[in-house]
Amino acid sequence: MSFAMEHEDEPVYGLPEVPPAGEHVVWQGSPDWKALxxxxxxxxxxxxxxxxxxxxxxxxxxxxxxxxxxxxxxxxxxxxxxxxxxxxxxxxxxxSARTTVYTLTNRRVVMRIGIVLTLSFNLPFKCIAAADMARTPRSTGDIALTLAGEDRIAYLQLWPHARPWQLRKPQPMLRCVPRPEEVTQLLAVQWSQATGLGAQPGAAQPVPPPASALPETALATH
CATH class of the missing domain: 1.10.287 (Helix Hairpins)
Structure with a gap:
């Protein structure tokens, strides 16, 4: 899991670099600013x-x-x-909504956020243990991502793209995205295919693997 400071030009819209061979964009979206x-x-x-x-x-x-x-x-x-x-x-x-791009690929979730200082958070599926969706105004939804192992990102770095009040272990959140059920379903499918693990039926949420199976990854900066 990593984050990188971005500048004006992006090699691929919403991504800090060109995806490697075999990786492709499945979905991209931004918050509904009124709902946000x-x-x-x-x-x-x-x-x-x-x-x-x-x-x-x-x-x-x-x-x-x-x-x-x-x-x-x-x-x-x-x-x-x-x-x-x-x-x-x-x-x-x-x-905040205008400068935010959420990207779902077949390997990771990328959050490009920030008004003045732009940050890109790369969240490989191996670092995501679960996802929870809550409906928000204007037919949108918040999708909170629970990070596996000891990985964490500072709450202030994420805000407002963080689950409220989760300060000890902040959870990145895709805020106020349109058609949240479809996005959650896409996330569950891609997560399952990438990890080989199942998702909860109906809820379209990744199922956390046993604690012994959670990868130990480090938060790198570059």
């Missing part, structure tokens, strides 16, 4: 929070003896700040 804004950047919760703050500001003015017009004026003076904050969060979500 809701799921990872929590814009709905932020909107509710800012709305409550504005209501509280107006209520304080009224409680201090101010008129309804004064309360509206105080709210209007404060309104640009939450609007700017919401716009910035939406722009971050859009940029």
């Amino acid at each position: 804004a809701i799921r990872a950047f929590h814009v709905r919760k932020l909107a509710i929070y800012f709305a409550l703050m504005l209501v509280l500001r107006g209520a304080v003015t009224l409680a201090d003896g101010g008129s309804a017009m004064q309360a509206l004026r105080d709210v209007a003076l404060l309104l640009p700040l939450p609007l700017i904050g919401m716009v910035l969060v939406l722009v971050l979500a859009w940029l």
Whole structure:
């Protein structure tokens, strides 16, 4: 498993290098930016929070003896700040989705992420023990990958492409991908073919091999 810093030009879209002989791309996709804004950047919760703050500001003015017009004026003076904050969060979500490419080949999963500093995480199937899919807004889904053995990637390096709250052993996550059931099924099929192991019927998730069979791999940087 490895990650590499990328620059402007890619030899193959979404990949840090030309795939070796025998490897081919099975699927590529990116997050739905609106679903990512809701799921990872929590814009709905932020909107509710800012709305409550504005209501509280107006209520304080009224409680201090101010008129309804004064309360509206105080709210209007404060309104640009939450609007700017919401716009910035939406722009971050859009940029994050726009610069992200998830690639599934017949040998690995590659995550090209990063707005300013681009990173490519190569996850060979031998390093993936299991995958879990959860539905998200706008008919999308999150696909979390459980890494085998002692492999780990720093949570902050992955975010927002990491399973929430899995801090001790972060799980890379394909966030808010369209048609998640199809993608999970493709992943299960390719994983099974590459490892020779089965997948859980119906769930389309790789089945973790016995602990003794998990490969010991190192996280390399280059």
